[in-house]
Amino acid sequence: MARSPRGRPSRAAIHDRLALEIQELRSRYGGLPTPEEAETIWRDIWHFEAHSSTALEGNTLVLREVAILLSQGRAVGNKELKDYLEVQGYATAAQWVYSQSLYSGDWTTDQFLTVTEVRQVHQQALTPGWEVAPHPQAFAAEPPGNFRRHDIQPFGGGMSPPPFTEVPSQVSDWVASVNALYSDERPIAIALAEHHAAFERIHPFLDGNGRAGRLLLNLILVRQGYPPAIIQKRERPRYLETLSRADRGDPEPLGEVIARSVLDNLTRFVLPALAGPDQLVPLETLAAPGRSALALRAAAERGRLRAARGTDGGWRTSRLWLDNYIETLHRRRRRP
Numbered sequence: 001m002a003r004s005p006r007g008r009p010s011r012a013a014i015h016d017r018l019a020l021e022i023q024e025l026r027s028r029y030g031g032l033p034t035p036e037e038a039e040t041i042w043r044d045i046w047h048f049e050a051h052s053s054t055a056l057e058g059n060t061l062v063l064r065e066v067a068i069l070l071s072q073g074r075a076v077g078n079k080e081l082k083d084y085l086e087v088q089g090y091a092t093a094a095q096w097v098y099s100q101s102l103y104s105g106d107w108t109t110d111q112f113l114t115v116t117e118v119r120q121v122h123q124q125a126l127t128p129g130w131e132v133a134p135h136p137q138a139f140a141a142e143p144p145g146n147f148r149r150h151d152i153q154p155f156g157g158g159m160s161p162p163p164f165t166e167v168p169s170q171v172s173d174w175v176a177s178v179n180a181l182y183s184d185e186r187p188i189a190i191a192l193a194e195h196h197a198a199f200e201r202i203h204p205f206l207d208g209n210g211r212a213g214r215l216l217l218n219l220i221l222v223r224q225g226y227p228p229a230i231i232q233k234r235e236r237p238r239y240l241e242t243l244s245r246a247d248r249g250d251p252e253p254l255g256e257v258i259a260r261s262v263l264d265n266l267t268r269f270v271l272p273a274l275a276g277p278d279q280l281v282p283l284e285t286l287a288a289p290g291r292s293a294l295a296l297r298a299a300a301e302r303g304r305l306r307a308a309r310g311t312d313g314g315w316r317t318s319r320l321w322l323d324n325y326i327e328t329l330h331r332r333r334r335r336p
Helices: 011-029 039-055 063-072 081-099 115-132 164-178 188-202 209-222 233-247 252-274 293-301 319-334
Strands: 315-317
Touching: 011 188, 011 252, 039 063, 039 081, 039 209, 039 252, 063 081, 081 115, 081 209, 115 164, 115 209, 164 188, 188 209, 188 233, 188 252, 233 252, 293 315
Parallel strands: none
Antiparallel strands: none
């Protein structure tokens, strides 16, 4: 795999690897499983996304509190009511998004998205929190799912939303551009970076545009057989910086952020759950607390962990080979 001067894989290599992993997902496992076919995979993604995307906007719930809230319906942690409701709203919208994933990865209509779905996703995500903490400047005609009736000042990074009178037509044009993705020959993450930045520039709603934009990004991804992209809170500065660059006409840095996120979720949640004990998977998918990907890579390079190096330069191993390696370590430690 080609590497940048800092030693990280180059952008081109990241896009190539994502395409290769998705191709393998389809050829070896039949594609991305639906939530009905792989409940555990999607549950873990669900908790992680609901936490990460709301935390980007200042929500204070930690991942454990989100998991308990969504799996048990219990609010723990003594946080503000609106924080729990924001997570629940986002989670409801995310569940609907996940339900749109296709096993084959082939969307069967001419449209990836409709204007109605844009409004629906926003309405689902924002309504619970809005009921206890509505936007203080909202008009009666601006509840969740309705386009803004306010003009918005340009943002610090230079992004300038259009007048509210232009929002309906610009959203329609944006949806039409998304539905032309089939003819876009660029790597999917770069094309989606451009569309994601365009949505945030329109800023069609009074509040919640970031959450809605990330949900719509993932709706497009799962309808093409890709796992969701999940931007973590620690990545916020990089995400906002690359979003601003995409708005100024350079979508490649944001495309890299999206590609890395999709690839990470593919190797973290999907492939390990689908692979049998003797099937080779990217080495980093078998990392765990106390067993870092870096340590496994070092063991593979030294010949201690049985692994195969692919043409992309990445190491692959199996659960069976990993279990054998761990057992060898335990035997060594038990020696007097």
